Amino acid sequence: MNVPKHSFIVWLAVQQRLVTKDRLLKFGIITDAVCDMCLAHQEDHHHLLYGCPFSAQSLELFERLVNINMPLVGVFGMGTSPALSFFLEEAVVLAAMVALVYHIWTVRNKCRIELQLPRPCRVLADVQATARLHRMIKT
Numbered sequence: 001m002n003v004p005k006h007s008f009i010v011w012l013a014v015q016q017r018l019v020t021k022d023r024l025l026k027f028g029i030i031t032d033a034v035c036d037m038c039l040a041h042q043e044d045h046h047h048l049l050y051g052c053p054f055s056a057q058s059l060e061l062f063e064r065l066v067n068i069n070m071p072l073v074g075v076f077g078m079g080t081s082p083a084l085s086f087f088l089e090e091a092v093v094l095a096a097m098v099a100l101v102y103h104i105w106t107v108r109n110k111c112r113i114e115l116q117l118p119r120p121c122r123v124l125a126d127v128q129a130t131a132r133l134h135r136m137i138k139t
């Protein structure tokens with residue numbers, strides 16, 4: 001259920017091949033590897049996706065969303081067998097997690113270029129919009 005461009009970014013992230021500032025610093029392309037989103041730590045894959053306060057807040061909002069309300073899942077869980085419903089719910093949550101990584105990466109890139117950091121709830125809204133759009137395409 002993943003959006004292909006989201007899968008590609010996660011594939012790069014899993015292999016630690018995103019063009020993060022620590023890699024650019026290693027190759028001598030830049031001289032400053034400070035994270036543009038928090039301006040406090042060196043940007044590497046772990047910091048970008050887990051350690052940065054922006055990413056941590058986005059992940060926390062996402063976890064609250066899927067654990068409490070399950071709006072991403074509910075639309076797929078209607079009228080199917082329990083086993084299929086479970087599979088679809090898992091697939092939707094995983095697709096949403098992949099979208100979350102993609103949108104954090106997108107925010108990071110926009111932050112570098114436009115010097116503006118949206119609120120983490122904006123990332124969550126983008127993830128939800130992606131899930132809704134994906135649902136419309138698949139049904």
Ligand SMILES: [Zn+2]
Nearest residue numbers: 035037038052
């Ligand atoms: Zn940061």
